Amino acid sequence: MKNHTIIFDNPVSISATTTIAGPKEGEGPLHKYFHNIIKDDLLGQKSYELAEIKMHIYAIRNLLNNAHLTQEDIDCIFSGDLLDEIIGSNYTMREYDIPFFGLYNACATFGEALIMGATMISNGVMERVICSTTSHFSTAERQYRNPLELGSQRPPVAQWTVTGAGCSLLSSKENSKIKITSATIGRVVDYGVTDANNMGSAMAPAAMDTIITHLKDTNRDLDYYDLILTGDLGQAGVRMLTKLMKEKNYDLNITNYDDCGVLIFNTEFQKTEQGGSGAACSNLVFNSYIYKQLKLGKLKKVLLVPTGALVSKISSLQGESIPAIAHAIAIEVM
Amino acid sequence: MKNHTIIFDNPVSISATTTIAGPKEGEGPLHKYFHNIIKDDLLGQKSYELAEIKMHIYAIRNLLNNAHLTQEDIDCIFSGDLLDEIIGSNYTMREYDIPFFGLYNACATFGEALIMGATMISNGVMERVICSTTSHFSTAERQYRNPLELGSQRPPVAQWTVTGAGCSLLSSKENSKIKITSATIGRVVDYGVTDANNMGSAMAPAAMDTIITHLKDTNRDLDYYDLILTGDLGQAGVRMLTKLMKEKNYDLNITNYDDCGVLIFNTEFQKTEQGGSGAACSNLVFNSYIYKQLKLGKLKKVLLVPTGALVSKISSLQGESIPAIAHAIAIEVM
Numbered sequence: 046m047k048n049h050t051i052i053f054d055n056p057v058s059i060s061a062t063t064t065i066a067g068p069k070e071g072e073g074p075l076h077k078y079f080h081n082i083i084k085d086d087l088l089g090q091k092s093y094e095l096a097e098i099k100m101h102i103y104a105i106r107n108l109l110n111n112a113h114l115t116q117e118d119i120d121c122i123f124s125g126d127l128l129d130e131i132i133g134s135n136y137t138m139r140e141y142d143i144p145f146f147g148l149y150n151a152c153a154t155f156g157e158a159l160i161m162g163a164t165m166i167s168n169g170v171m172e173r174v175i176c177s178t179t180s181h182f183s184t185a186e187r188q189y190r191n192p193l194e195l196g197s198q199r200p201p202v203a204q205w206t207v208t209g210a211g212c213s214l215l216s217s218k219e220n221s222k223i224k225i226t227s228a229t230i231g232r233v234v235d236y237g238v239t240d241a242n243n244m245g246s247a248m249a250p251a252a253m254d255t256i257i258t259h260l261k262d263t264n265r266d267l268d269y270y271d272l273i274l275t276g277d278l279g280q281a282g283v284r285m286l287t288k289l290m291k292e293k294n295y296d297l298n299i300t301n302y303d304d305c306g307v308l309i310f311n312t313e314f315q316k317t318e319q320g321g322s323g324a325a326c327s328n329l330v331f332n333s334y335i336y337k338q339l340k341l342g343k344l345k346k347v348l349l350v351p352t353g354a355l356v357s358k359i360s361s362l363q364g365e366s367i368p369a370i371a372h373a374i375a376i377e378v379m
Numbered sequence: 380m381k382n383h384t385i386i387f388d389n390p391v392s393i394s395a396t397t398t399i400a401g402p403k404e405g406e407g408p409l410h411k412y413f414h415n416i417i418k419d420d421l422l423g424q425k426s427y428e429l430a431e432i433k434m435h436i437y438a439i440r441n442l443l444n445n446a447h448l449t450q451e452d453i454d455c456i457f458s459g460d461l462l463d464e465i466i467g468s469n470y471t472m473r474e475y476d477i478p479f480f481g482l483y484n485a486c487a488t489f490g491e492a493l494i495m496g497a498t499m500i501s502n503g504v505m506e507r508v509i510c511s512t513t514s515h516f517s518t519a520e521r522q523y524r525n526p527l528e529l530g531s532q533r534p535p536v537a538q539w540t541v542t543g544a545g546c547s548l549l550s551s552k553e554n555s556k557i558k559i560t561s562a563t564i565g566r567v568v569d570y571g572v573t574d575a576n577n578m579g580s581a582m583a584p585a586a587m588d589t590i591i592t593h594l595k596d597t598n599r600d601l602d603y604y605d606l607i608l609t610g611d612l613g614q615a616g617v618r619m620l621t622k623l624m625k626e627k628n629y630d631l632n633i634t635n636y637d638d639c640g641v642l643i644f645n646t647e648f649q650k651t652e653q654g655g656s657g658a659a660c661s662n663l664v665f666n667s668y669i670y671k672q673l674k675l676g677k678l679k680k681v682l683l684v685p686t687g688a689l690v691s692k693i694s695s696l697q698g699e700s701i702p703a704i705a706h707a708i709a710i711e712v713m
Contacts, residue, residue, distance in 0.1 A: 049478045051504055094693060094694070127464075130463065132690070135702050136702060139569045139702045141566070144383045145564070146494075147689075149464065149481045157481070168504065170502065232475070232478050233479055235473045355466065355481075357462065357466045359428060359466065360464075363429075
């Protein structure tokens with residue numbers, strides 16, 4: 046470990062991925078990249094929570110099927126979601142006999158899972174792990190903000206929680222040219238934003254902190270990567286990050302910089318305000334579109350930076366500001 | 380990794396510990412072992428949530444002070460708590476510039492943190508990590524069950540959420556004879572218990588699954604350990620586990636078996652029904668009393684088995700049964 050960055054001496058293969066996208070996501074710009082798109086976001090269940098669990102169960106099953114593996118082949122699963130007490134992952138894992146670590150770094154949880162999983166594989170502690178996350182617009186909206194039935198108006202700074210589930214298989218048994226080569230673990234950053242609707246602005250400082258730490262720890266410039274991809278900033282957050290980085294003499298305008306929350310929706314036509322967010326946002330975009338670009342060689346060095354706003358309904362109601370975290374994962378074709 | 384068990388080829392030193400216990404815990408049988416006991420469970424704060432955060436901030440500070448370290452010496456912190464979206468840990472980590480992984484396995488979170496941290500140290504990925512958890516009776520009670528002001532009667536199967544915070548320092552720099560030698564990662568087990576007050580019965584099957592898996596993976600018998608110590612089963616859960624294990628031909632009655640939830644309170648005089656539970660329960664008992672016994676050589680081989688009930692208020696209200704998990708950590712004097 047160099048400062049906050051783990052360098053994987055044995056780069057870790059991302060051997061397979063799978064995604065299940067919600068109906069709205071399936072109508073967005075990345076629709077042709079998703080492995081599965083569901084038509085009914087209740088999935089025939091009695092509650093949106095059960096629908097989110099079902100998506101997660103299916104995503105793991107699909108990954109195992111695609112990779113011609115059974116659950117006995119998996120050493121551990123690193124999972125999390127946005128539901129209180131991550132019940133989405135807990136109830137999913139009831140269906141599998143796989144050792145389980147539950148994680149929570151809000152929308153950055155997918156990054157956390159990749160770092161933990163890659164550490165296990167790179168050091169030979171485990172041979173195959175699954176990293177998975179989910180989120181669901183209808184469970185998140187009513188948990189963090191208002192009952193859906195209220196039909197509350199969404200402010201222009203709001204983001205749209207992505208409905209979906211996705212998994213990555215990290216493996217030392219199934220080689221892939223797409224590898225995790227290093228990762229920077231984020232710390233909690235709080236610039237004092239208190240508007241629970243304005244997550245992008247709260248998360249941008251954390252993204253800046255982690256990206257700059259990563260570049261310093263690895264002795265790299267921004268242009269080392271063909272793509273720097275934040276997770277959940279949305280359009281306002283992207284502008285905020287660009288401005289903050291500029292003040293520190295890092296110019297994201299002359300780099301290939303993008304954001305999963307911006308990529309996943311056509312914000313103008315889909316009325317998603319600033320764009321997507323949620324524990325499934327960076328997961329869905331990476332495991333479908335970006336993984337495909339890496340496979341095709343159109344991208345060779347990507348820095349994925351999932352970002353998380355570490356709030357709850359209670360902390361918002363108690364008037365607390367929004368702490369945030371971002372993890373950075375370097376993924377390279379080699 | 381052997382089946383579900385990680386064998387640490389380089390056993391990992393638990394170099395320092397600290398605990399902060401609540402007022403009720405401070406009147407219990409282990410009072411003389413806690414490093415600090417608070418008199419006011421609000422700690423002068425406006426809310427119990429803020430009090431829980433304050434305890435966590437103090438616990439980390441105390442650990443650093445006792446070990447003569449600063450936060451720059453710590454590579455990463457693995458933390459979690461029972462609050463929705465683990466805000467107890469998130470807001471704590473806002474006060475420190477330490478890379479942070481947020482964890483959630485309910486009351487088994489302390490075990491999860493020890494396993495992840497030990498993996499990082501054993502493989503030379505990190506040099507010093509802190510594993511910490513907290514819980515608070517008054518935040519947990521109102522979150523999972525009823526508003527405190529209601530004064531609801533507690534059923535006889537209930538357990539009492541421990542108020543406290545504790546930390547372990549795992550280090551490759553500060554040698555200790557107390558070492559983590561192996562660990563078994565739990566899977567999610569659900570025997571169909573639906574009573575959110577009866578956590579002990581819900582968690583006992585998970586404890587059984589992990590203990591038996593651990594013994595098989597390591598080729599050991601129960602009597603290899605001088606003490607097998609579950610985390611949060613309470614008296615009813617202990618009876619349930621003893622019965623379940625007996626059916627599988629493992630006799631806990633002829634072994635030195637105990638439970639942190641039973642040890643931490645005098646259930647008869649303190650009116651805590653079945654005993655303690657909570658993310659701080661196994662943490663407080665291990666980091667004070669057990670660590671002291673290991674230091675004195677009175678215990679030499681302990682299997683710590685924190686257990687977690689993976690529910691939320693929503694899953695209980697939606698009538699779901701209670702999935703549970705247990706992790707096992709072998710701690711030996713060597």
